[in-house]
Amino acid sequence: MSQIKLQAFIADVTALKQGSRFYHPSISIDDRFGRDTSVKGLINYLRGHFVAAQPMTLSDAVAHCVAPTDNRIVKYMPAIERLVACWGRAAPYPAIAASTDARNRAMWKFAVALRNWPLGLLAALPSWNDLEADAADAFAFGHHLGPGYLLRVLNPPNPPLDITARSLLLRAGLAPPVAITHDRGYIARLGLTQAQLNRMRGRSILDVACGGALFGAEMAVEFGCPTDGMDLNAIHVPAAIAEGQRRYARSMMYLKMLKDLGTAAVAVTPDWSGALIDRLVAHLPATLAHYAANLPQAGNILAAPVAFQLAANAIRAGGWDYTTCMYLLCYFNNADQTTAVLNMCSVTARTVLLFSGGGLVANPQLGYNQAAVQAAYPNCRIDVINAQTHHIHMQ
Numbered sequence: 471m472s473q474i475k476l477q478a479f480i481a482d483v484t485a486l487k488q489g490s491r492f493y494h495p496s497i498s499i500d501d502r503f504g505r506d507t508s509v510k511g512l513i514n515y516l517r518g519h520f521v522a523a524q525p526m527t528l529s530d531a532v533a534h535c536v537a538p539t540d541n542r543i544v545k546y547m548p549a550i551e552r553l554v555a556c557w558g559r560a561a562p563y564p565a566i567a568a569s570t571d572a573r574n575r576a577m578w579k580f581a582v583a584l585r586n587w588p589l590g591l592l593a594a595l596p597s598w599n600d601l602e603a604d605a606a607d608a609f610a611f612g613h614h615l616g617p618g619y620l621l622r623v624l625n626p627p628n629p630p631l632d633i634t635a636r637s638l639l640l641r642a643g644l645a646p647p648v649a650i651t652h653d654r655g656y657i658a659r660l661g662l663t664q665a666q667l668n669r670m671r672g673r674s675i676l677d678v679a680c681g682g683a684l685f686g687a688e689m690a691v692e693f694g695c696p697t698d699g700m701d702l703n704a705i706h707v708p709a710a711i712a713e714g715q716r717r718y719a720r721s722m723m724y725l726k727m728l729k730d731l732g733t734a735a736v737a738v739t740p741d742w743s744g745a746l747i748d749r750l751v752a753h754l755p756a757t758l759a760h761y762a763a764n765l766p767q768a769g770n771i772l773a774a775p776v777a778f779q780l781a782a783n784a785i786r787a788g789g790w791d792y793t794t795c796m797y798l799l800c801y802f803n804n805a806d807q808t809t810a811v812l813n814m815c816s817v818t819a820r821t822v823l824l825f826s827g828g829g830l831v832a833n834p835q836l837g838y839n840q841a842a843v844q845a846a847y848p849n850c851r852i853d854v855i856n857a858q859t860h861h862i863h864m865q
Contacts, residue, residue, distance in 0.1 A: 580730070593715075615644070636796060639655045661855040676785075682714045700785065767785045791819050793815075795823070825859050
């Protein structure tokens with residue numbers, strides 16, 4: 471059966487070759503797919519393994535090509551997709567279906583991006599077909615991804631405790647942001663620009679009430695920032711890490727797929743984020759590994775000032791250049807907001823970046839005592855981006 475599938479694949483790529491300017495009908499199949507031709511390595515692999523064929527992914531198949539990054543592979547991606555759907559599986563070779571050049575190129579870029587995926591992260595490996603099924607509807611993709619939390623911890627007699635997570639571009643539950651929800655990632659809610667992110671490069675960051683956020687891992691891997699997380703419920707985060715890895719990998723590859731298909735507007739991301747998406751995808755394995763190896767520390771942002779500073783000093787002596795806080799202060803009254811903001815300022819050398827949160831909560835806007843902060847830190851400057859987002863510059 472596998473030999474029949476191999477023959478069908480060769481016929482498939484031959485037909486695709488006929489449509490290209492490199493085809494010449496008088497040469498044999500082995501000459502036509504010569505030593506330096508893009509799919510020759512894959513054909514040789516299939517010829518050597520059809521007796522005990524094993525399932526493979528798009529990335530596996532492209533990795534067997536002579537030069538996986540050779541864009542001449544693009545024209546063969548429909549055949550490679552069909553091969554992957556049946557090779558090593560109890561399924562016949564699929565019927566030929568039309569595909570556009572944009573789709574073929576996006577598939578190839580998807581496969582190339584994941585071709586060296588670590589074995590230890592196989593559970594988080596995204597599938598092109600799963601992602602493409604929701605290519606026109608980012609809300610549906612997020613719904614299929616999972617709820618707006620990574621882990622729900624039963625906490626009787628109190629309500630369940632949700633371990634949430636966001637990233638630079640992804641909203642709660644590490645899903646792509648969409649127009650019909652107001653939940654957004656760090657860039658959108660903290661009002662960060664490309665220039666501001668670049669200024670943070672190499673600077674230390676504390677992320678308060680981070681939950682299972684990927685932001686710290688992204689900033690560490692992509693921007694070289696020493697990062698730490700602090701969360702009152704940090705003890706529960708390790709149980710959510712595997713789910714966070716799975717969702718982040720799928721959502722970032724989804725954003726890349728949309729970008730490469732030319733349909734980035736299906737999700738809500740900054741106009742300048744295309745290059746950032748490519749860089750984050752290129753570093754996916756490193757980011758996921760950093761995420762698992764650098765868990766948040768327990769800390770209470772409402773502790774008395776001396777106690778808070780002692781706890782912070784135990785995490786990183788000397789404090790941080792930047793402190794971020796997302797979707798926390800909306801749950802505090804104004805007095806507690808003031809305590810929390812003063813504590814954050816006490817361990818920050820450059821800027822405190824705040825987003826209160828919003829929705830059906832007691833205090834959706836930032837209502838901390840700005841005069842008290844200004845009195846405690848006379849040289850600071852408070853930039854009010856909007857009612858929910860403030861930047862407190864300490865210098």
